[in-house]
Amino acid sequence: MKLLLFTLPFAFALLLASSFASGAVVEHTFNIGNFTVSRLCNNQVITAVNGSLPGPTINVEEGDTLVVHAINNSPYNITLHWHGIFQLLSAWADGPESVTQCPIRPGGRYTYRFNITGQEGEWWNANVVDVENNATETGLGPVDSDAYTINGLPGDSYSCSQNQTYKLKVKQGKTYLLRIINAALNEQHFFMIANHTFTVVAMDASYTEPYNTQVIVLAPGQTVDALITTNQTLASYYMVFTPYHSNPNVTINGNITRGLVVYDNATTASSPVMPNLPAQTDTSTAHKFYSNITGLAHGPHWVPVPRHVDEHMFVTFGIGLDHCNETGPNACGGLNFRLSANMNNESFVLPKGLSMMEAFYRNVSGVYTRDFPSNPPFVFNYTDPALETNGTDIAFAPKSTKVKSLKFNSTVQVVLQNTAILAVENHPIHLHSFNFHVLAQGFGNYDAKVDESKFNLDNPQIRNTVAVPVGGWAVIRFQANNPGMWLVHCHLETHLPWGLAMAFEVENGPQPWVLPPPPADLPQC
Structure with a gap:
């Protein structure tokens, strides 16, 4: 293999x-x-x-x-x-x-x-730092990328790229393990190889029960390990990434990128076989993949689900607005507001001058506060479609640098609730430092009386990034056993600087579970 x-x-x-x-x-x-x-x-x-x-x-x-x-x-x-x-x-x-x-x-x-x-x-056919700086200056989203790539190559679906196509040469009758990494910045993707079936065996570097599928779905930052068996006729087959566009009203780069699986001794007379791709808006296919995979219970490195929960949190998140107080020809794109994002109505701002970890270690005040709310400040119909066009009255959230402080080794359960304010999307939420169990996920507003019965406490998938369904929710559970400061954020790159983030401050435990001193070469602000 x-x-x-x-x-x-x-x-x-x-x-x-x-x-x-x-x-x-x-x-x-x-x-x-x-x-x-x-x-x-x-x-x-x-x-x-x-x-x-x-x-x-x-x-x-x-x-x-x-x-x-x-x-x-x-x-x-x-x-x-x-x-x-x-x-x-x-x-x-x-x-x-x-x-x-x-x-x-x-x-x-x-x-x-x-x-x-x-x-x-x-x-991008541009300097990506300039792209980011322009988005920051205008307060709007970055310009769409010009292409997607497989191993750095755009592939033959783009003009002027016919000779820049990734080719995977295989032998008939063999089994290959593919480690597939979505390192796109702003798009989730479907991945297929024409006429071939995948057997998923790991996600985010945690083993899964073998899962057979013709399509793999990955959000930015997610990884999938999958087996393919080269059991087709001697020919060439396209491998294709196509975006999963969870909200058609949000502009994205809708292009595909192609690579080739080429069998040894394949004839070059016929064109490569194309897979029958799902529609880019096919949420049902994406949700089936994201929600049907289970963990390999009792397999290598398996961690059972903690049954006692010490901290319950309900965190809403989504896109919002911020008042524009800037001047200049490009300030906020000429509008009186700029795009923003928030979690529990707090729009996260990275501090200046000292990292949060160093402030935690040295007990320096003024860098962050410990009052991130465990619940949203008010309850409403979070996934009401009308909020996409009529939600501006609740779209403004204050800027802050707030964390949730956790006792060492406490078990935390978080309901991640998508909102439909301004734009309802599938958001990949990434937790630094910890893997977590995904107990359940679904559409609409989370209802504990109904949805707790859906929890998988036996063999849920273990991930570090969960794609929370468009207009839906996911429930995760983890054990806070690593002291330090750990960011939680949307892995769509444009949403982090807008403020779709928060952080967990995990307190020190008994020796040796104590945050060590910073290394001598730690960069200074």
């Missing part, structure tokens, strides 16, 4: 090479800098790791210690956030700017350390 990965610009792949403990120290240096690549008939300067597109693959085994020396040779502030199969040896290595560390400044360096425990991207 062969393992293959799909990755993207400014990304790298982490391979768990074996299920047997090794105990070796694996050390890598990441030189982060700018270089020029040619895509879509344009030369574009991008920021990447070690001058490669896609980025490097790291081979490690379970039980290894991974040490990554990050050297910032780019002109931009840089942080690295890590998803997957490792445990932080230091809470200071999680990565999000202003939360667990200040950014690595140009010319600076920082070392990340992990224990190993068990992509497809987007392309």
